[in-house]
Every structure is written in C-alpha cells, then in structure tokens.
Amino acid sequence: MSKLYNLSAKEVNTGIRRREFTAEEYIFQILERIDKVNPKVNAIISIDTEGALEKARLVDRKVRENEKKIGPLAGIAIGIKDNICTRGLKTTCASKMLEGYIPPYDATVVRRLKDDDAIIIGKLNLDEFAMGSSTEFSRFGPTRNPWNIDYVAGGSSGGSAASVAASECPVSLGSDTGGSIRCPASFCSVVGLKPTYGHVSRFGLIPYANSLEQIGPIGKTVSDVAMIMNTIAGADDNDQTIQVTYRTPDYVFSSKGKMRIGLVRELTEGAEPEISKRIYSTMNLFTSLDCYCEEISMNYVEYALASYYTIAMAEASSNLARYDNIRYGFNFAPDGYEWNTYYAKVRSNFGDEAKRRIIVGTYVLSSAYYGKYYLKAQKIRTMLKQELGLLFKKYDILIAPTMPILPFKFGEKRDDPIKMFMIDIDTVIANLAGIPAISVPAGFINDLPIGLQIMASEFQEQKLFDAALLFESKTNINRSPEL
Amino acid sequence: MIMMEQEDKEDVSIKIGLEIHCQLTGLQSKLFCPCFCNYRELEPNKNICPICCGLPGTLPLLNKAAIESAIMVSLALGCRIPDNTMFYRKNYFYPDLPKSFQLTQYNAYGITSIGVEGRLEYGEKSARIRRIQLEEDPGRLLYESGGVNISRSYSLIDYNRAGISLVEIVTEPDFTDPKDVRIFLNKITSIIEHLGVCNTRLEGSVRCDANISIQSGKRVEIKNVGSFKEVEKALNYEIARQKAMSIHDIKVQAETRHWDDTRKVTKQSRAKEEEQDYRYFPEPDIPVIPLGKEYVSSINVKMPELPDERKNRFVTNYEVSDHIARVLIDNKELADFFESAVKIYSSPKEIANWIVTELLRFTHDDFLIEAKIDSSSLFAGLKIEAKHIAELAKLIDSNTINRSTAKMILTQIIKTGEMPSQLLARTDVLKIEDRNIISEAVESVFEAEESAIRDAKNNPNVANFLLGKVMKLTKGRADPRITLNVIKTKLSGLN
Numbered sequence: 003m004s005k006l007y008n009l010s011a012k013e014v015n016t017g018i019r020r021r022e023f024t025a026e027e028y029i030f031q032i033l034e035r036i037d038k039v040n041p042k043v044n045a046i047i048s049i050d051t052e053g054a055l056e057k058a059r060l061v062d063r064k065v066r067e068n069e070k071k072i073g074p075l076a077g078i079a080i081g082i083k084d085n086i087c088t089r090g091l092k093t094t095c096a097s098k099m100l101e102g103y104i105p106p107y108d109a110t111v112v113r114r115l116k117d118d119d120a121i122i123i124g125k126l127n128l129d130e131f132a133m134g135s136s137t138e139f140s141r142f143g144p145t146r147n148p149w150n151i152d153y154v155a156g157g158s159s160g161g162s163a164a165s166v167a168a169s170e171c172p173v174s175l176g177s178d179t180g181g182s183i184r185c186p187a188s189f190c191s192v193v194g195l196k197p198t199y200g201h202v203s204r205f206g207l208i209p210y211a212n213s214l215e216q217i218g219p220i221g222k223t224v225s226d227v228a229m230i231m232n233t234i235a236g237a238d239d240n241d242q243t244i245q246v247t248y249r250t251p252d253y254v255f256s257s258k259g260k261m262r263i264g265l266v267r268e269l270t271e272g273a274e275p276e277i278s279k280r281i282y283s284t285m286n287l288f289t290s291l292d293c294y295c296e297e298i299s300m301n302y303v304e305y306a307l308a309s310y311y312t313i314a315m316a317e318a319s320s321n322l323a324r325y326d327n328i329r330y331g332f333n334f335a336p337d338g339y340e341w342n343t344y345y346a347k348v349r350s351n352f353g354d355e356a357k358r359r360i361i362v363g364t365y366v367l368s369s370a371y372y373g374k375y376y377l378k379a380q381k382i383r384t385m386l387k388q389e390l391g392l393l394f395k396k397y398d399i400l401i402a403p404t405m406p407i408l409p410f411k412f413g414e415k416r417d418d419p420i421k422m423f424m425i426d427i428d429t430v431i432a433n434l435a436g437i438p439a440i441s442v443p444a445g446f447i448n449d450l451p452i453g454l455q456i457m458a459s460e461f462q463e464q465k466l467f468d469a470a471l472l473f474e475s476k477t478n479i480n481r482s483p484e485l
Numbered sequence: 486m487i488m489m490e491q492e493d494k495e496d497v498s499i500k501i502g503l504e505i506h507c508q509l510t511g512l513q514s515k516l517f518c519p520c521f522c523n524y525r526e527l528e529p530n531k532n533i534c535p536i537c538c539g540l541p542g543t544l545p546l547l548n549k550a551a552i553e554s555a556i557m558v559s560l561a562l563g564c565r566i567p568d569n570t571m572f573y574r575k576n577y578f579y580p581d582l583p584k585s586f587q588l589t590q591y592n593a594y595g596i597t598s599i600g601v602e603g604r605l606e607y608g609e610k611s612a613r614i615r616r617i618q619l620e621e622d623p624g625r626l627l628y629e630s631g632g633v634n635i636s637r638s639y640s641l642i643d644y645n646r647a648g649i650s651l652v653e654i655v656t657e658p659d660f661t662d663p664k665d666v667r668i669f670l671n672k673i674t675s676i677i678e679h680l681g682v683c684n685t686r687l688e689g690s691v692r693c694d695a696n697i698s699i700q701s702g703k704r705v706e707i708k709n710v711g712s713f714k715e716v717e718k719a720l721n722y723e724i725a726r727q728k729a730m731s732i733h734d735i736k737v738q739a740e741t742r743h744w745d746d747t748r749k750v751t752k753q754s755r756a757k758e759e760e761q762d763y764r765y766f767p768e769p770d771i772p773v774i775p776l777g778k779e780y781v782s783s784i785n786v787k788m789p790e791l792p793d794e795r796k797n798r799f800v801t802n803y804e805v806s807d808h809i810a811r812v813l814i815d816n817k818e819l820a821d822f823f824e825s826a827v828k829i830y831s832s833p834k835e836i837a838n839w840i841v842t843e844l845l846r847f848t849h850d851d852f853l854i855e856a857k858i859d860s861s862s863l864f865a866g867l868k869i870e871a872k873h874i875a876e877l878a879k880l881i882d883s884n885t886i887n888r889s890t891a892k893m894i895l896t897q898i899i900k901t902g903e904m905p906s907q908l909l910a911r912t913d914v915l916k917i918e919d920r921n922i923i924s925e926a927v928e929s930v931f932e933a934e935e936s937a938i939r940d941a942k943n944n945p946n947v948a949n950f951l952l953g954k955v956m957k958l959t960k961g962r963a964d965p966r967i968t969l970n971v972i973k974t975k976l977s978g979l980n
Binding site for chain 1: 535538539540541542543544545546547574576578579580583584585586594642762764765766769770771772
C-alpha cells in the first residue's frame with residue numbers, strides 16, 4: 003500500500019480493478035505527494051482536489067458494483083497542461099490575460115479522458131501561451147527540473163513533464179508546437195509523444211500556432227503514453243483538421259525487430275559532443291537488435307528553424323489578438339477609455355515573450371513582408387515535407403537527439419531569445435512536416451537527462467511505439483528522481 | 486478663353502463600383518457554429534456559443550450549406566468557380582469582432598474566393614462581377630449616450646449576429662449612373678430571392694457599400710448604407726457634392742464617408758491615420774475546400790429558375806407584356822403571387838394587370854411606414870391572397886362586376902381578407918342587369934319626376950337626367966346601358 007504514486011498508469015488501473023487499493027486511496031496519496039513535492043518543482047498551477055476525489059469515488063463505486071462499463075483509464079490520475087480547456091476549472095495559459103478564465107466547455111481530449119474514467123488532478127504549468135522552451139515565461143513562476151531543481155524542466159510543457167517525473171501524476175497531457183512535449187520530456191527523463199498533425203483533436207487547445215501543434219501524452223513508460231493515445235486520438239466533429247479517414251487507433255506492442263532506421267546526421271552532429279556520442283551509440287544497440295541502421299543527411303534542416311518561427315509567430319500574432327479583455331480576462335474596468343486606448347492598456351499585460359512573438363508575427367504578416375517571410379517559410383515547409391516523404395520510403399523511422407543540449411540553469415538563456423530559439427532545432431522538423439515524433443529517455447550526462455527522438459511518417463505512431471519500446475526494454479533508465 | 490471652354494465642357498465620366506453584402510438568411514445555422522441563423526428578435530447575446538464568441542480553444546466548423554448557397558449566387562452571376570477555395574483571416578481590432586479577425590476569402594497566390602470574373606446583365610446594360618466571397622458577419626454595437634456628460638456614454642455589444650454567413654458581391658466600377666445602380670440592385674435582389682438564399686426584406690439582410698470617382702478624381706467610398714433603396718440617394722448626393730467641390734476647385738480626397746440615413750447626406754468617417762493592413766493569411770483551422778466540376782454541376786442542376794428565365798416564360802406562356810413581366814419578376818414574392826393566382830383561375834393577363842396596376846399601390850413602403858408594419862413581406866399588413874385576386878379576375882371576366890366596383894372591393898379585401906363574392910353578397914354592390922328590376926326602378930323615377938317627363942318631348946336631355954336619377958336610386962348598381970334603353974323605350978311609349 004505504500005508509494006502508490008510511484009506506480010505507472012497501467013499498474014494503477016490494474017491495482018484498482020483488482021481491488022488491491024481504491025481509487026480514493028490512490029488519489030489521497032497523489033494529493034499528498036503533490037503537497038510534498040510541488041512547492042519544489044512548481045509543476046502544477048491549480049489542483050482540483052474536490053473534482054479528483056469525487057471522480058475517484060465514482061470509479062470505486064463502479065468497481066464495487068462490478069459495473070461492466072469501467073473505463074479503460076479507470077482511476078489513473080492525469081494532469082492537463084493549462085492551455086487545454088477544462089469545464090469549470092480555471093484555464094490560464096500561465097498568463098495574466100486569462101488569469102480568471104473558466105472555460106464553459108471541455109476540450110475533446112479532456113472529455114474523452116473523463117469518459118474513460120481517468121481522474122483529472124489539476125492544471126499544469128507552461129510558458130505563457132506555450133511560447134518558450136524552458137517554462138521560465140510563466141506568470142506563475144518557472145517549473146523546476148525534478149532531477150535538479152536549479153535547472154529548467156524544458157518547455158513549454160514543463161509542468162506536464164516535471165509533474166510526471168516528480169510522481170505527482172503518472173501521465174499528463176502537453177501540447178507540442180515546435181517541441182513543447184518532447185523538449186521537457188527529454189529534460190525530465192520521461193516519455194513524450196507529439197502525434198501526427200490531425201490525429202488528436204485540437205478542440206479546446208488554446209492555440210499558439212494552429213497549423214503546427216498537437217496535444218500529446220507524457221508518461222513514465224512508452225506503454226502508458228500509448229494507452230493515453232488510444233483514448234485521446236481519433237475523429238472529432240469539432241475539429242475539421244482531423245483526418246477522418248484515419249480509424250480510431252488501438253496501439254499494441256508488436257516489438258518486431260528488423261526495422262530500417264536512419265540517423266539524421268545534421269541533427270546528431272549539431273548536438274553537444276556528449277549527447278551526439280550517446281545518440282550515435284544507439285545505432286549499435288539497434289543494429290544488435292536486428293535492425294538495419296545507417297546515417298542519412300537532410301538538406302533542408304538548416305532552414306527549418308527560421309521557417310518554424312516565422313509561421314508560428316505569424317499565427318500566434320493573430321491567435322492572441324482576441325485577448326481584449328472584453329468578454330473574459332482579468333479585472334480591469336473599461337470606464338473612461340476609448341476602445342483603442344483600452345486595448346493598449348489591457349494588452350500590455352502580456353508577458354515579454356508573448357509580446358515579442360506578437361510583434362514579430364505582425365511584422366512578417368504585413369503586406370509588404372508577407373512574400374518575403376511567411377510565404378517563403380511555407381515553401382520551406384513544403385520542401386521539407388517532400389524530403390521527409392522520400393526518406394520514409396527508405397526508412398521506417400528516423401532517429402536524432404531530442405535536444406541538442408542538456409538542461410540548463412535558470413536565466414541562462416532567458417534574455418537571449420535567439421539562443422533560446424536555437425535549442426528547438428531538432429524538434430521543429432516534426433511539427434513543420436506534421437509527422438509524429440516521440441522522445442524516450444536515453445540516459446544521463448553529468449546527472450542530467452538526455453532523450454532519444456524517434457520520428458516516423460504520418461500516422462505511423464505504431465512504428466514509434468515499437469521502436470521506443472524496444473529501446474526502453476533494452477536500456478534501463480531511471481525515471482524517478484529523489485525529491 | 487480656351488481654358489474656360491475646357492472647364493465648361495463638363496467631364497461627366499462617373500465610375501461607380503459596388504460591394505454588396507447579403508446575409509444567407511435561408512440557412513439554418515451560422516457559418517462556423519450551430520447557433521441559429523435567424524438572430525432577429527432574440528434577446529441580446531442569447532444566440533451565441535463558445536465558437537461565435539471566439540472563446541479560447543474553439544475551432545470554426547464550416548457550414549457546408551453556406552458553400553452551396555454561395556456557389557448558387559456565383560453561378561447566377563456568371564462567375565467562374567475555382568477547383569479549390571479557402572478561408573483567410575482578416576486581422577483588425579474592433580469590439581464587435583470576437584476573434585479580432587474576420588474569416589473571409591481573399592484572392593492571392595493561385596487560390597481565389599468562391600466565385601470570380603462574372604457578369605450580370607440588367608436592363609440594356611451589364612456589369613462585371615469581380616468576385617464573390619463568403620465571410621462572417623460581426624456582432625453589433627449599440628451606442629448609448631450619457632447625454633451632456635460625454636464621459637458617461639458607453640457601448641453595448643450584441644454578438645447574436647456574429648458569425649452569420651454573408652455573401653459579398655464585388656463589382657468592377659462599371660456603373661456611370663446611380664439609376665443603373667438601382668436597376669442592378671433590384672436585379673440582384675430578385676436573383677437572391679429566386680435562389681432562396683436571402684430574404685432581402687429582413688432588416689439588415691442586404692447592405693451595399695459603393696465607391697465612386699468623378700472626372701478621374703480620387704475614389705470615395707460610401708459605407709453604412711442601410712438598404713438598397715438608399716444607395717441611389719447616397720450616390721446622387723455624393724455626385725452633387727463632388728461636382729460642387731470641383732466647381733470651387735477643391736480636390737476630392739480619397740476617403741471613406743458614411744451615409745447619414747436621417748439627414749440624407751454623406752459624412753466623413755474618422756480620418757484614418759494610415760491605410761489599414763489586414764495581414765491576410767490562410768486560416769489554418771479550415772482545410773482547403775475542394776469544389777470541383779462534379780460538385781458544382783450537381784449544384785447547377787439543382788438551381789431554381791432564375792429571374793430572366795422566369796420572365797421569358799411569363800411572356801411566352803402567359804402572354805403578358807414584357808414590361809408587366811419585368812415588374813412581376815423584379816420581386817419574387819410578386820411573381821409567386823401572380824403564379825398562384827393564375828393556378829386558381831387561369832386569366833393571366835387580367836390577373837397580371839390587377840397586381841401591377843392596383844395591388845402594388847398598396848404595397849409601397851410609404852403605406853407600410855404609415856401603418857407601422859414591419860416589411861418582412863411585400864404584402865405585410867395586407868390581408869390579400871392569391872385566391873382573392875383570382876376570384877376578382879373571374880368576376881370581371883364573367884361581367885359580374887365592373888372594374889370600378891372591383892377596385893372598391895379590392896380596397897375592402899386588403900383590410901378584411903374576405904373573399905370578393907362574400908363581400909358582394911354582404912354589401913350589395915353587384916351590378917343590376919336584370920331588365921325587370923331596372924324597369925321597376927325606372928317606373929318609380931317616372932312617378933316622381935312627372936314634370937320632367939312632360940318636358941321630355943322638347944328636351945332631349947331629359948333621358949340623361951332620368952338616368953342619373955335611376956343610378957342614384959340604385960346606388961350606381963344599375964347597368965347604365967340597359968337603363969338608358971329602358972328609359973328611352975318608356976319615353977317613346979308615352980308619346
């Protein structure tokens with residue numbers, strides 16, 4: 003009965019079904035754990051104690067009454083990034099602009115988690131409006147890396163990765179626009195998946211850059227991530243960018259070898275030498291497991307980052323325009339202001355990083371520069387997609403480091419936006435191309451985690467899970483830091 | 486002197502272009518959410534949902550029926566339909582715009598709006614259509630004044646209208662005369678009514694902005710014209726204003742002016758500091774919409790009869806004059822009314838005449854305004870139906886009543902909604918043709934007018950005098966031809 007909070011999602015579900023413990027007991031332990039460690043890591047913005055306990059009791063009742071309709075995620079505590087709408091539960095995007103915002107509806111992913119009897123325990127910290135790679139740009143303070151609280155947890159889904167690593171919940175949801183799931187997963191030594199664009203409904207995800215982002219799961223194990231994916235993915239009438247031809251997934255683990263693997267040279271060589279070495283060494287591992295590995299080269303990698311930031315900021319500048327504090331927002335009476343003055347007053351409450359992206363995005367969309375920046379960025383995107391299309395004819399998966407650097411200390415890159423942008427170099431490719439990518443723990447350097455990134459072609463998440471599980475089973479990497 | 490001559494020779498070149506907005510009132514729901522399309526008469530902010538309020542995290546869900554309606558309008562206006570179309574964001578700040586961008590269409594980089602390069606004939610002329618696009622209507626602002634204390638004035642926002650589907654029709658600057666604009670707009674009205682996509686009589690369902698330049702001067706935009714009927718007035722005012730300016734050697738500025746509906750003048754809008762950059766870019770949340778030949782032709786076969794076709798059919802099948810047919814067709818409701826009446830009683834010419842010359846007098850807007858009736862229908866406030874006109878025509882054709890009686894009856898019908906035959910039975914207005922009844926009346930007049938009858942031999946006017954008396958006695962119902970005949974026979978009998 004001790005340390006229920008350390009169980010994987012799968013183990014929690016099994017334990018509750020077998021009546022080894024109740025969901026209520028489990029949630030009490032989770033809440034206790036949060037009380038203990040959250041002040042250290044600051045992964046959670048708001049905790050829904052009442053809602054979680056109520057749901058736990060409902061799950062227990064279902065188990066007691068032997069109800070056939072116990073959901074596949076029954077009893078599993080899950081945290082939700084605070085840019086995903088939860089009905090009746092504050093959703094702030096870690097911004098002053100949405101300080102008091104309570105959505106009147108559930109995001110599709112949240113509704114599906116609830117329907118499958120998962121227990122939402124709270125809303126997780128992030129960079130304001132998911133803009134950042136370190137969770138330092140949160141109105142609620144930075145999230146700290148559970149492996150060393152002097153270091154960043156990565157971002158923007160820093161809370162989602164840190165909460166899982168700190169055993170505040172076994173699984174969580176993040177969102178990934180340019181690496182926002184994979185970066186903190188790598189920095190916190192957990193598993194994080196960015197699904198194929200159009201695979202998971204974005205209805206209820208407060209957008210940063212619509213054409214790039216996806217909601218995805220973070221967990222301690224590959225199978226936990228796949229389990230959440232089975233619940234959240236698939237067609238949704240509320241999101242017309244979902245590719246309806248794709249049937250609802252049901253991921254299994256075939257763990258077949260004989261995969262054809264390409265290691266992306268530019269990304270691997272570009273990483274810090276120690277990281278680079280570690281990723282190259284995975285080739286030997288895969289080869290020994292009967293896979294065919296070789297190094298490959300990509301032509302358009304060098305333009306990816308510029309293309310990504312151009313598109314992301316353009317979309318962001320338009321997405322963030324609606325925060326005018328008229329229909330919702332924070333307390334600021336409009337009396338005595340003319341519209342434009344009021345907008346200016348109110349909108350000056352965005353944080354620095356959000357402001358920076360609004361300004362740059364506005365600039366690249368202006369009619370004089372549209373062709374020079376936005377349109378060119380879209381062309382790069384198309385070329386990159388084509389290049390990857392060809393590569394995936396030859397290889398089942400591509401591998402690379404998730405992050406080119408190790409987790410860094412607070413403030414190291416905060417004031418140098420370009421430096422901060424640069425660390426997204428390995429992750430933005432999957433977002434630009436719309437392909438799925440997963441980050442799995444690949445060990446530690448100087449006690450700081452590193453991650454292996456695996457990419458596959460559109461809707462080939464199964465291949466990612468197969469490769470990641472194979473890797474996970476042959477490496478034994480710690481996912482639970484002492485706190 | 487040469488200069489003078491040149492100045493005297495007035496350069497009359499007037500160029501007018503139009504931007505017409507039609508709400509797709511025929512739809513059930515808004516363009517991107519399930520809220521009602523019919524927002525009218527609802528309490529403010531009761532026809533809203535997270536999507537049309539632009540709440541964070543919501544996504545637009547394109548109403549496919551709106552695409553179909555817009556294609557129908559495009560086809561009717563002779564436009565080319567592209568193989569693919571998409572939506573763009575038009576970014577600007579205004580409190581009635583919940584997302585701070587409007588979803589609209591844009592022609593750029595190989596992708597066009599739903600219809601392009603059309604042409605519409607009207608009267609003897611034609612105008613080119615530049616493009617037709619689908620977009621969302623914003624909400625509405627209500628300004629409340631705090632009276633003298635200006636700082637206490639405030640605005641209210643009603644989002645019931647936010648997200649309603651609009652079709653925007655943009656013409657080339659092909660008009661030279663405001664009168665032509667009126668004829669063109671009448672035709673547009675009739676077309677969208679025939680397509681069933683827009684009830685143009687609903688308040689605010691059709692709006693028109695116009696741009697006008699005179700003598701190759703700067704282009705002035707006139708906005709805020711509340712109804713099609715006002716457009717001609719606004720243009721005439723603007724032409725007079727610009728001509729007056731040029732007489733006084735004042736240059737016309739490129740500007741946007743608002744039409745003041747109450748004072749019937751155009752007024753300068755708040756001057757813009759610089760031209761607004763809307764930062765158009767493709768909406769990522771709505772995938773490209775494939776239209777394709779098959780889809781378009783499937784809509785084409787479903788197209789209802791258009792005004793021109795219908796007019797020709799009226800002329801051929803009903804043998805009404807070209808003019809009458811045009812008047813009928815110009816308003817779909819009128820044309821429908823005509824055809825229902827003809828179905829009940831097949832006398833198209835008589836029915837058409839009654840509708841065009843008599844019934845239309847009662848449907849003029851002045852009448853409606855006087856009666857304080859909302860003009861959501863041409864016949865609003867009138868209790869007239871096709872069956873009434875049909876029976877009226879039948880009574881005239883059978884000589885049961887004469888035209889002046891019929892006119893009297895019509896005036897009654899529109900108030901009470903009674904059938905003409907019922908009215909006749911009740912008010913005794915039937916023409917008296919029975920020779921016996923007339924003879925009786927003549928007899929009693931003869932008895933009363935003995936002296937006149939004595940004069941009859943010498944005075945030929947007596948017969949007419951007696952006719953007048955009989956008519957008075959029968960309240961005008963006696964057939965005058967028969968009555969005079971009876972009188973004359975009786976007088977000659979006395980001799």
